[in-house]
Every structure is written in structure tokens, then in C-alpha cells.
Amino acid sequence: MKLRAWPPAHATLAEVVADLGPLRDALSGAGPALCPPGSGDEPPASVPSAPDDLALVVGTSGSTGSPKRALLSAAALRASGEATAQALGGHGTWVLALGASHIAGLQVLARSVLAGTDPVALPEGPFTAAAFAAATDRAGGCHRLYTSVVPTQLVRLLDSPVGRAAGARYDAILVGGAALRPDLCARALREGLRVVQTYGMTETAGGCVYDGIPLPDMEIALDEQGRVSLGGPCVAHGYLGLPQLSDEAFRVDGAGRRWFRTSDLGSIEADGRLRILGRADDLINTGGYKVAPSVVEEAITAAWPAVRDVVVVGLPDPQWGEAVAAAVVLQQPTEGATAVDATAVDPTAEGATDLAELRELLREALPPHALPQRLLVLDELPLRGPGKPDRAALARRFG
Template sequence: MDRTRPVEVVATDGSAAAARALGERLVAAVAGHGPAVLPTGPDDPPPPATLRAPVGPGVAAVVTTSGSTGVPKAVLLSGTALAASATSTAARLGGEGRWLLALPAHHVAGVQVLLRSARAGTPAAVMDLRDGFRPDAFAAAVRAARPAVTRLSLVPTQLRRLLDDADAGLDALRGFGAVLIGGAATETALLERARAAGVRVVTTYGMSETCGGCVYDGVPLDRVTLDLEDPDASGVGRIVLGGATVADGYQGSTDPSFLPGRRFRTSDLGRVLPGGRLEVLGRADDVIVTGGEKVPPIVVERALRAVPGVREACVVGVPDPEWGARVVAVVTGSDLEPEAVRREVDWLGRARPRAVRVLDELPLRGIGKPDRAAVRELFATEGGATPA
């Protein structure tokens, strides 16, 4: 007896019609009817045959990662894991709700928005993203869906754009009972600004391998476990997530990141703060070793974002024959002079950037994560970073 399940590629183009069609297929797959679903986006190449190979009978969705560690991988999400994630999210937020989809439908966060609303018996309202994400279009989508929509999921870049648009974006945001923020690190100042403006933001942490966000405001959802592997003297260790929302693995390969007992060893470092909340310190691979000192980029980025006029920051390491690596940074903002920005964070000592460049926008990948590889390439193609 064949104990596999075929995989159907479902293309999305940013339109509401495509997102709704994907939602219908996902609901059927989670219920055990029809093939597993592999969603693709408008700019994605046709998936290779290896990703379209039959999967286990319990797999409902095959979601590709953003490729932040190299080649993108196809994550096998079971119907059981997706249902557990939706159930735990509803429990944490105080009940079911109708969602507005303002993210690309083919990413894991978009998949979850579609499934959460379907579980509540109220199909998601969908924002048309074919022309990109614009505050005025978002406000129009909210007006068309009100008062039914009560839940929303965004990435930090979207939140910032809406807060900057006080006329339409901010007013539309205030009506949601919960606005989940994930997909990339969110600086404290942005969250404080949103909360001060009356927006009910909830930070989320997770990845495709955990059915998306599974730690809300630093606290794991029900049926989710959190451990730190090999913590150092300061309590910083590799984050390990476990429980009902963990994926079955990767399509066509085994990976040591998936541990026995349905646990997943992430690529991120973190520590548990007093009170029990998780603080995510960024990817272990992004830690810069300069002159023998380990520098987590997030620490330098927080310092840069505290400089007046700086809106966003991305910090990377570039090769250096003397130090092993140099800390360099790009920032965005208004009326910024690179050397003046650098002087403002001299107090960081060896962790301070050796060079700073000002950009109009940070290079991004996926649904809003800073593209660190592109930043490194920027310094390489422009002659490197000269030590100060």
C-alpha cells in the first residue's frame, strides 16, 4: 500500500483571488483531503522535481525557507502541526478572530493567516499585494473588511511604514485586537512607538520549521518547549524549540537540526531574561569575532538605532588581516553623516563599527529580513571598509 501523498504546486501572484485559492487547498490538505500543497510566489522559479516528490501521508504543506543559511530548503509541515499552531495562537490571543492577510500568501506566516481564519470559520480578508505594500492600500483593505477583521500579522518594515503614515496607516492599525510582528528582529523603540500610539502589538519568534511564530512576547505558546543549548557564563546559548508545532523535517534530506523528541535546533542565540522571557540575540553565524572578541550584531544595531536620526541599521563583519573581521554597518535615516554616526557609538569599544554607510533603504530578503549578504557585498564592491 502506497503510504505517500502527492504534492501540488499552487502559484500565487499577490492577488486576493490567488490567496483565497491557496487557502482552500490548504484547508483541504490539513483535513487530509487531496494532495499536500507547495505554495510559490510571483517571482519564484518553478520548483524542481525533488521538491515536488511525494511526501508522507500526514504532510499538508511544503514551505520553502528564505535561504538565510545558503540554499533554501523545503520544510514538511504536517496537518497536525499546523492545526496545533492555530489552536495555540487562538488560546494565547484570547480566542478566535478573523484575520487580514497583508503578507505574501506563500510564506509560512501567510499560510498561517489563511488557516487561522479558516479554523475560526471566517475566511481571511486579503489585501492585494501585486503593487507591493502601501499604507493607503492597506487602509483601504481594512475599511473594506471592517468591522469583521480583528487580527493582523506584519513584519517590522510594514509596521514602520504604517506608523509613519499617521493619516491612514496608523488609524487603520488601531482597530485590531492583536497585531503580530515577526519575520525579523523588531527594535524596542519601534514597539514602544506602536504601543504609545495605541497599537496592540505582539512580538513573535519562530521559523518555517516551527510553523511560523511559536514564542509570543518572549513566552512559548502552549505545547511548545524552549531550551538553550550549551549556554555560556552569561546565559547565552543556541535556541532549541520543541513540541507540537515542529515540522517533520526537510523534503529529500535529513538534517541534524531536527532532534529526537520533536525538537528543532535553531540557528539563533538567545538568553532567558529575569521573569522568564526569551531574548533573541540573532543568528549564531552572524556573530562577528573581531580581535578575539565576540560581537553579536544586534547589540551594535541597537546602539546605532538609538542615534538621533537613525531609523534602521544592519551590522556585519568583513574580513580583516589584522583583526580577523571588522565590524561595519549600514544605516538609514535623515540628515545622517556617516562619521558622525560612528562617533556616537564610540563607547562600544572594539564592537563599534569601523565604517558606516548611509542608504535610502536596507536591502531585504524574504518578507522583510535584512539581507546581510548584500550588505557584505556592498562593502566588498565599494572597496571594503577602511579601519578608522
């Protein structure tokens, strides 16, 4: 199976949208499989032992170490596109607000090809509410309008009257790439934005669980430790050139259904929806207790309204093994970054003014071992990939 580098490495989003022929050919089986550049080492010219209808070889975000390339068949991408249309109420026109080298942006293009509609791309440069609104206007009065964003982009839309007005015109705004905080989701819904929280990864052709419910023909399974596996027609065929890792992460059951074992922990709520608790390797082991960062993050945003964004990590600690550490971005960011243990953070911030006050705010919501022991106030969080918080870089910021 031959590979072709696409999209071009330095092409603008508008240039990519203007030339979707290679993607159409790949999805139909008429052309070579496509491999976006910039995913680690240069790929080989061909892929041995690939599925006959291999369409995309896409780099993962590298959350578990070195990025890997997932082998996605045309059948998997078509299944994902049709299931998405079924879940959202039909095919429509998509606005491309993400880069075209990651699966989320590529799926916007693939869904457009499958729908027979022309996607509209944002201009080059930083994401702004004004640019998003202009792209929304260019999409015109189409039958159904969709887009896909990451949480940081959603925050920028909500912070702008222009962004809120544009967002309210969409039939669905898929939000993925990183966890969507409950308070941010509630805020978007109050403003009339029809947000859909998606969960998935490159290995599942992008989001395959919408608002906790799997897409049609997809399934969720949890093992004894709560590790999440996803099964169905959207699952990739493995990793390029990594047979051992492929065997560890992918399997085919007796019914021929492909499964991918994620690195995430989850639970099934009383209403049957999947709740992601965080990555298994992000769990904080403090004093013999396991703490899920997402639980602490949700408690902080609920108790401290001035927090715009928060990420919780574990830091080495000689007494407890790991200390729970919270990094926050306030609605009105402070100048620079300040590491705080028991000193003032921001005397004007609503909620807590120092670590001790934050711990008091959280005592009714969290057990003592889950209360933050370190606090860091930043102007913005370090990110990697499509809007994911860079926890390793953040831990280094604590010093």
C-alpha cells in the same frame, strides 16, 4: 504521499483568498499535501516517508544557504493555530498583508480556515498604508481583527496617519520575519498599535514564541553556547529529500516531543522571556572578541534618533579579522549610497554626522571592540524573503 502545487504560481492574493478549498482539505486530511511553487527546484509528485497527515511542504527563506522545504503536518498547523488563538484571546478575522508562498502568509490563511472566518487580502502591488487601511475597512466590524506584518511594513504604517489609524483597530499585529527593534516596538505601542513580536521559522510552523514567551505546549531550550532549540507540537517532521540535514536539525526526545535546533543564539532574561541575540553565523569575530550584531544595532537606534533602520555586519579586515560595519537608513534618506569611514554622512542628520561622531555616541553603550569601524548610508536596505535583511548583499554594498 502526493503533493499538489498551491497556491498557483501567478495568482493574486485576492485569487488565493477566494479559493481556500485545497488548504481546507489539506488541514483536514481529505486532500493532498500542498507545496507552494517557487521554492528552488520543482518538488517531486510524492513524498516518501512523510507523516500520514502531511499538509504543507514549505520552502524556508534560505538564510543558511540553499532554501530547504520543511514538512509540516496538519496536526502541527492545527496546534499552531489553536495556540495562537489562545495566546491572542480567541479566533478572529485575518488581513493578509504578506505573500502566500512563505509560512507567515500561509499561516494567516491556515488560521482563517481553522477559525472559520474569511481572510481579507491586500491588493497587488507595493505595500502601502492606504492599501492596508482599505483592506482593514473591508474586514468590517468583526469580533476580533488580526494581521501579520514584517518590520518594514510596520514602519510604513507608523509613518502614515492613515496607517496608524488603521493599525490601531487591530486586536493584535504580529510582527515577524526579522527582528523587531525595541525603539520601533515602543513607537508602535505609543501610537496605540497592539504589536506582538513573534519568533519562529518555517520549521516551527511560523512564530511560536510571542513577546519572548513560547506558545502553549511549546518549549525553549538553550545549549551551552546559547543555541536556541524549540520543541513541541508545531515542529516540522524534517526536510524534503534531505535526511542528513533533517537528522542534524530535528530530534524526538524520550517523551515523544519533537525539537528543532535553530541557528540562533539567545538568552533567557530575568523575567523569563527569550531574547534573540542573532544568528550564530552572523556573530562578528573582531580582534578575538565576539560581537552580536543585534546589540550594536540596538545601541545605534537608541543613540541616533534619525536612524530609521540599521543592520550590522562583519567585513573581512586584515588587522582585526573582521570589522564591525553598520548600514543605516535615515528618516530622510540621502541620495544614493555612500560608503563612509571618516567623511561626512549627512550634516543635517540628528545624532552623528560621521563615523567618528557615531563612535563617540556609542562609547557609553558599547565596549571598544564593538564600536563600528565602517558606516554606510542607504536609501533602503536590501531584503530577501519575507522582510529579512540580506546581510550578504549588504556586505557586498560596502565594497
